[in-house]
Amino acid sequence: MTSPPFFGFHMPSFSFPGVADADRFEHLAGLALAAEEAGFDLVTVMDHFYQIHGVGPEEEPMLEAYTTLGALAARTTRVSLGTMVTGVTYRNPAVLAKQVTTLDTISAGRAILGLGAAWNEDEHRGYGIDFPPIGERMDRLEEALRICRLMFDEERPSFSGRHYRINRALNRPRPVRPGGPPILIGGSGEKRTLRLVAQYADIANWFGDLETLRHKTEVFERHCEVVGRDPDDVLRTIMAPVVLVESDAEADGVLASLPEARRASTSAVTPARAAELLQPYLDAGFRGFILRNPTMLTVDRIQLAGELIRLMAGTRSAV
Numbered sequence: 197m198t199s200p201p202f203f204g205f206h207m208p209s210f211s212f213p214g215v216a217d218a219d220r221f222e223h224l225a226g227l228a229l230a231a232e233e234a235g236f237d238l239v240t241v242m243d244h245f246y247q248i249h250g251v252g253p254e255e256e257p258m259l260e261a262y263t264t265l266g267a268l269a270a271r272t273t274r275v276s277l278g279t280m281v282t283g284v285t286y287r288n289p290a291v292l293a294k295q296v297t298t299l300d301t302i303s304a305g306r307a308i309l310g311l312g313a314a315w316n317e318d319e320h321r322g323y324g325i326d327f328p329p330i331g332e333r334m335d336r337l338e339e340a341l342r343i344c345r346l347m348f349d350e351e352r353p354s355f356s357g358r359h360y361r362i363n364r365a366l367n368r369p370r371p372v373r374p375g376g377p378p379i380l381i382g383g384s385g386e387k388r389t390l391r392l393v394a395q396y397a398d399i400a401n402w403f404g405d406l407e408t409l410r411h412k413t414e415v416f417e418r419h420c421e422v423v424g425r426d427p428d429d430v431l432r433t434i435m436a437p438v439v440l441v442e443s444d445a446e447a448d449g450v451l452a453s454l455p456e457a458r459r460a461s462t463s464a465v466t467p468a469r470a471a472e473l474l475q476p477y478l479d480a481g482f483r484g485f486i487l488r489n490p491t492m493l494t495v496d497r498i499q500l501a502g503e504l505i506r507l508m509a510g511t512r513s514a515v
Contacts, residue, residue: 202484234502283314348376433484
Protein backbone atom coordinates (compact mmCIF):
# COMPACT_ATOMS: atom_id res chain seq x y z
CA MET A 197 0.00 0.00 0.00
CA THR A 198 1.32 3.43 -0.91
CA SER A 199 2.23 5.63 2.06
CA PRO A 200 0.60 9.06 2.26
CA PRO A 201 2.60 12.25 1.78
CA PHE A 202 4.70 13.61 4.61
CA PHE A 203 3.68 17.17 5.53
CA GLY A 204 5.83 19.79 7.21
CA PHE A 205 4.74 23.16 8.59
CA HIS A 206 7.55 25.68 8.24
CA MET A 207 7.51 28.91 10.25
CA PRO A 208 9.88 31.48 8.69
CA SER A 209 7.87 34.41 10.02
CA PHE A 210 7.34 35.49 13.62
CA SER A 211 5.45 38.64 12.61
CA PHE A 212 1.86 38.27 13.75
CA PRO A 213 -0.34 41.34 13.16
CA GLY A 214 -1.82 42.63 16.40
CA VAL A 215 0.28 40.32 18.60
CA ALA A 216 2.48 42.05 21.19
CA ASP A 217 6.08 40.99 21.80
CA ALA A 218 5.16 39.50 25.16
CA ASP A 219 2.54 37.30 23.47
CA ARG A 220 4.60 36.33 20.41
CA PHE A 221 5.68 32.91 21.63
CA GLU A 222 2.21 31.96 22.85
CA HIS A 223 0.82 32.72 19.41
CA LEU A 224 3.61 30.72 17.79
CA ALA A 225 3.01 27.80 20.12
CA GLY A 226 -0.68 27.94 19.26
CA LEU A 227 0.17 27.60 15.57
CA ALA A 228 2.47 24.64 16.26
CA LEU A 229 -0.23 22.91 18.31
CA ALA A 230 -2.78 23.58 15.57
CA ALA A 231 -0.38 22.10 13.01
CA GLU A 232 0.04 19.01 15.17
CA GLU A 233 -3.73 18.64 15.49
CA ALA A 234 -4.19 19.16 11.74
CA GLY A 235 -1.96 16.17 11.01
CA PHE A 236 1.39 17.71 10.11
CA ASP A 237 4.37 15.43 10.67
CA LEU A 238 7.02 18.09 11.16
CA VAL A 239 7.24 21.66 12.46
CA THR A 240 10.32 23.69 11.56
CA VAL A 241 11.68 27.18 12.13
CA MET A 242 14.45 29.02 10.31
CA ASP A 243 17.87 29.31 11.86
CA HIS A 244 18.50 32.97 11.12
CA PHE A 245 19.18 36.07 13.18
CA TYR A 246 17.68 38.54 10.70
CA GLN A 247 14.53 38.06 8.68
CA ILE A 248 15.43 36.99 5.16
CA HIS A 249 14.62 38.64 1.86
CA GLY A 250 11.64 36.99 0.23
CA VAL A 251 9.82 36.67 3.55
CA GLY A 252 10.00 40.21 4.92
CA PRO A 253 12.22 43.16 5.87
CA GLU A 254 15.30 42.13 7.82
CA GLU A 255 14.11 44.22 10.79
CA GLU A 256 11.18 41.87 11.41
CA PRO A 257 11.26 39.87 14.67
CA MET A 258 13.40 36.72 14.51
CA LEU A 259 13.54 34.22 17.38
CA GLU A 260 16.63 32.09 17.98
CA ALA A 261 15.93 28.65 16.59
CA TYR A 262 16.97 26.15 19.25
CA THR A 263 15.57 28.09 22.20
CA THR A 264 12.28 28.25 20.31
CA LEU A 265 12.32 24.56 19.40
CA GLY A 266 13.02 23.54 22.99
CA ALA A 267 9.99 25.51 24.13
CA LEU A 268 7.83 24.01 21.37
CA ALA A 269 9.03 20.54 22.35
CA ALA A 270 7.57 21.09 25.81
CA ARG A 271 4.20 22.08 24.32
CA THR A 272 3.77 19.50 21.55
CA THR A 273 3.57 15.72 21.78
CA ARG A 274 3.74 14.15 18.31
CA VAL A 275 5.30 16.32 15.58
CA SER A 276 8.99 16.16 14.79
CA LEU A 277 10.86 19.42 15.36
CA GLY A 278 13.87 20.95 13.65
CA THR A 279 15.34 23.78 11.63
CA MET A 280 14.94 24.42 7.93
CA VAL A 281 17.95 24.71 8.14
CA THR A 282 20.87 25.59 10.43
CA GLY A 283 23.76 27.33 8.71
CA VAL A 284 26.98 25.41 9.28
CA THR A 285 28.86 28.63 10.07
CA TYR A 286 26.69 29.55 13.04
CA ARG A 287 27.77 26.91 15.54
CA ASN A 288 30.62 24.56 16.30
CA PRO A 289 29.26 21.23 14.99
CA ALA A 290 29.94 19.36 18.22
CA VAL A 291 27.97 22.00 20.14
CA LEU A 292 25.24 21.73 17.52
CA ALA A 293 25.10 17.95 17.98
CA LYS A 294 24.73 18.52 21.73
CA GLN A 295 21.93 21.06 21.16
CA VAL A 296 20.03 18.73 18.84
CA THR A 297 20.50 15.80 21.21
CA THR A 298 19.13 17.96 24.03
CA LEU A 299 16.13 18.81 21.84
CA ASP A 300 15.71 15.08 21.21
CA THR A 301 15.65 14.48 24.96
CA ILE A 302 13.15 17.26 25.67
CA SER A 303 10.88 16.06 22.86
CA ALA A 304 11.17 12.34 23.69
CA GLY A 305 12.83 11.49 20.38
CA ARG A 306 11.24 13.99 17.97
CA ALA A 307 14.28 16.09 16.99
CA ILE A 308 15.54 16.47 13.43
CA LEU A 309 18.90 18.00 12.54
CA GLY A 310 18.55 20.42 9.63
CA LEU A 311 21.87 21.59 8.22
CA GLY A 312 23.08 23.57 5.22
CA ALA A 313 26.04 25.59 3.98
CA ALA A 314 24.66 29.03 5.07
CA TRP A 315 24.16 31.93 2.68
CA ASN A 316 22.97 35.14 4.38
CA GLU A 317 26.09 37.31 4.40
CA ASP A 318 24.32 40.30 5.97
CA GLU A 319 23.68 38.59 9.29
CA HIS A 320 27.17 37.12 9.34
CA ARG A 321 28.56 40.63 8.96
CA GLY A 322 26.20 42.03 11.58
CA TYR A 323 27.01 39.34 14.16
CA GLY A 324 30.71 39.18 13.41
CA ILE A 325 30.54 35.57 12.16
CA ASP A 326 33.10 34.57 9.54
CA PHE A 327 31.58 34.04 6.10
CA PRO A 328 34.10 32.07 4.02
CA PRO A 329 33.69 31.41 0.29
CA ILE A 330 31.14 28.80 -0.76
CA GLY A 331 33.80 26.13 -1.38
CA GLU A 332 34.99 26.35 2.21
CA ARG A 333 31.44 26.44 3.54
CA MET A 334 30.72 23.21 1.68
CA ASP A 335 33.88 21.67 3.14
CA ARG A 336 32.73 22.73 6.59
CA LEU A 337 29.28 21.29 5.95
CA GLU A 338 30.71 17.87 5.12
CA GLU A 339 32.93 17.85 8.22
CA ALA A 340 30.02 18.97 10.38
CA LEU A 341 27.80 16.19 9.04
CA ARG A 342 30.49 13.63 9.84
CA ILE A 343 30.94 14.99 13.37
CA CYS A 344 27.23 15.10 14.14
CA ARG A 345 26.71 11.56 12.86
CA LEU A 346 29.67 10.35 14.96
CA MET A 347 28.31 12.05 18.08
CA PHE A 348 24.89 10.51 17.52
CA ASP A 349 26.27 7.01 16.87
CA GLU A 350 29.38 6.56 19.01
CA GLU A 351 30.15 6.83 22.72
CA ARG A 352 33.49 8.71 22.57
CA PRO A 353 34.18 9.70 18.95
CA SER A 354 37.23 11.54 17.65
CA PHE A 355 37.65 13.33 14.35
CA SER A 356 40.28 15.64 12.91
CA GLY A 357 39.44 17.62 9.80
CA ARG A 358 40.69 20.76 8.18
CA HIS A 359 38.17 22.99 9.92
CA TYR A 360 36.79 21.06 12.91
CA ARG A 361 37.98 18.43 15.34
CA ILE A 362 36.69 16.51 18.33
CA ASN A 363 38.67 14.38 20.78
CA ARG A 364 36.78 11.54 22.46
CA ALA A 365 33.75 13.82 22.66
CA LEU A 366 31.02 12.98 25.17
CA ASN A 367 27.38 13.39 24.19
CA ARG A 368 25.28 12.29 27.15
CA PRO A 369 22.43 11.75 27.51
CA ARG A 370 22.46 9.83 24.26
CA PRO A 371 19.84 10.60 21.60
CA VAL A 372 16.49 9.01 22.36
CA ARG A 373 15.94 7.79 18.81
CA PRO A 374 18.25 4.88 17.85
CA GLY A 375 20.89 6.19 15.47
CA GLY A 376 20.19 9.74 16.52
CA PRO A 377 17.95 12.42 15.05
CA PRO A 378 17.33 12.16 11.30
CA ILE A 379 19.45 14.55 9.25
CA LEU A 380 17.81 16.96 6.83
CA ILE A 381 20.14 18.66 4.34
CA GLY A 382 18.96 21.87 2.73
CA GLY A 383 19.87 22.78 -0.84
CA SER A 384 20.12 21.00 -4.17
CA GLY A 385 23.44 22.00 -5.71
CA GLU A 386 24.21 19.22 -8.14
CA LYS A 387 27.94 18.79 -7.71
CA ARG A 388 28.36 18.76 -3.93
CA THR A 389 25.10 19.24 -2.02
CA LEU A 390 23.29 16.34 -3.70
CA ARG A 391 26.34 14.15 -3.10
CA LEU A 392 26.17 15.01 0.60
CA VAL A 393 22.44 14.23 0.57
CA ALA A 394 23.22 10.83 -0.94
CA GLN A 395 25.89 10.15 1.70
CA TYR A 396 24.45 11.59 4.88
CA ALA A 397 20.80 12.71 4.66
CA ASP A 398 17.64 11.04 5.85
CA ILE A 399 15.51 13.91 4.50
CA ALA A 400 16.07 16.44 1.74
CA ASN A 401 14.04 19.51 0.83
CA TRP A 402 14.20 21.05 -2.63
CA PHE A 403 12.68 23.95 -4.55
CA GLY A 404 11.72 24.27 -8.20
CA ASP A 405 9.25 23.38 -10.91
CA LEU A 406 8.54 19.77 -11.76
CA GLU A 407 10.98 19.63 -14.68
CA THR A 408 13.80 21.01 -12.52
CA LEU A 409 12.98 18.61 -9.70
CA ARG A 410 13.00 15.62 -12.04
CA HIS A 411 16.45 16.65 -13.23
CA LYS A 412 17.67 17.04 -9.64
CA THR A 413 16.33 13.58 -8.93
CA GLU A 414 18.36 12.08 -11.76
CA VAL A 415 21.52 13.75 -10.47
CA PHE A 416 20.79 12.64 -6.92
CA GLU A 417 20.23 9.05 -8.03
CA ARG A 418 23.60 9.02 -9.81
CA HIS A 419 25.28 10.18 -6.59
CA CYS A 420 23.45 7.42 -4.70
CA GLU A 421 24.75 4.84 -7.15
CA VAL A 422 28.33 6.05 -6.60
CA VAL A 423 28.10 5.89 -2.80
CA GLY A 424 26.06 2.67 -2.73
CA ARG A 425 22.87 4.13 -1.29
CA ASP A 426 19.26 3.32 -2.11
CA PRO A 427 17.64 6.65 -3.18
CA ASP A 428 14.44 5.57 -1.43
CA ASP A 429 16.30 5.73 1.90
CA VAL A 430 16.04 9.53 1.66
CA LEU A 431 12.67 11.20 2.16
CA ARG A 432 12.57 13.84 -0.57
CA THR A 433 10.27 16.77 0.11
CA ILE A 434 9.58 20.03 -1.70
CA MET A 435 8.40 23.46 -0.71
CA ALA A 436 4.79 23.11 -1.82
CA PRO A 437 3.98 25.40 -4.78
CA VAL A 438 0.55 26.15 -3.34
CA VAL A 439 -1.05 28.37 -0.74
CA LEU A 440 -4.47 27.43 0.55
CA VAL A 441 -7.66 29.48 0.32
CA GLU A 442 -11.23 28.76 1.38
CA SER A 443 -12.62 29.68 -2.03
CA ASP A 444 -11.45 30.83 -5.46
CA ALA A 445 -12.71 34.32 -4.62
CA GLU A 446 -9.84 34.69 -2.12
CA ALA A 447 -7.10 33.65 -4.50
CA ASP A 448 -6.07 37.01 -5.95
CA GLY A 449 -5.92 38.68 -2.55
CA VAL A 450 -3.82 35.92 -1.02
CA LEU A 451 -1.39 35.90 -3.94
CA ALA A 452 -1.04 39.68 -3.68
CA SER A 453 0.08 39.26 -0.05
CA LEU A 454 3.05 37.11 -1.08
CA PRO A 455 6.50 38.51 -1.91
CA GLU A 456 6.63 39.25 -5.61
CA ALA A 457 9.32 36.62 -6.22
CA ARG A 458 6.98 33.85 -5.01
CA ARG A 459 3.85 34.77 -6.93
CA ALA A 460 4.88 33.38 -10.32
CA SER A 461 5.64 29.93 -8.90
CA THR A 462 2.69 29.68 -6.48
CA SER A 463 -0.98 28.81 -6.95
CA ALA A 464 -3.60 29.99 -4.46
CA VAL A 465 -6.12 27.15 -4.41
CA THR A 466 -8.62 25.28 -2.28
CA PRO A 467 -7.46 22.10 -0.53
CA ALA A 468 -9.23 19.93 -3.10
CA ARG A 469 -7.48 21.67 -5.99
CA ALA A 470 -4.16 21.60 -4.11
CA ALA A 471 -4.41 17.80 -3.82
CA GLU A 472 -4.76 17.62 -7.60
CA LEU A 473 -1.82 19.97 -8.22
CA LEU A 474 0.48 18.07 -5.83
CA GLN A 475 -0.23 14.63 -7.28
CA PRO A 476 2.29 14.92 -10.17
CA TYR A 477 5.07 15.50 -7.61
CA LEU A 478 4.09 12.28 -5.85
CA ASP A 479 4.09 10.51 -9.20
CA ALA A 480 7.65 11.82 -9.75
CA GLY A 481 8.84 10.20 -6.54
CA PHE A 482 8.58 13.05 -4.03
CA ARG A 483 6.98 11.94 -0.79
CA GLY A 484 6.43 15.13 1.14
CA PHE A 485 5.44 18.76 1.04
CA ILE A 486 6.39 21.72 3.22
CA LEU A 487 3.80 24.45 3.73
CA ARG A 488 4.82 27.86 5.10
CA ASN A 489 3.19 30.04 7.72
CA PRO A 490 3.22 33.53 6.11
CA THR A 491 -0.19 32.62 4.64
CA MET A 492 -1.21 30.48 7.64
CA LEU A 493 -0.93 32.81 10.60
CA THR A 494 -4.15 31.68 12.31
CA VAL A 495 -5.59 28.39 13.50
CA ASP A 496 -8.37 28.63 10.91
CA ARG A 497 -5.85 28.77 8.08
CA ILE A 498 -3.97 25.78 9.45
CA GLN A 499 -7.23 23.84 9.53
CA LEU A 500 -7.38 24.31 5.74
CA ALA A 501 -4.07 22.47 5.57
CA GLY A 502 -5.58 19.76 7.73
CA GLU A 503 -8.27 19.32 5.09
CA LEU A 504 -5.56 18.87 2.44
CA ILE A 505 -3.71 16.34 4.61
CA ARG A 506 -6.90 14.34 5.12
CA LEU A 507 -7.62 14.36 1.40
CA MET A 508 -4.20 12.85 0.72
CA ALA A 509 -4.10 10.54 3.77
CA GLY A 510 -3.61 6.80 3.91
CA THR A 511 -1.33 4.45 5.79
CA ARG A 512 1.31 6.63 7.41
CA SER A 513 5.01 5.79 7.55
CA ALA A 514 7.07 7.26 10.39
CA VAL A 515 10.10 9.53 9.83
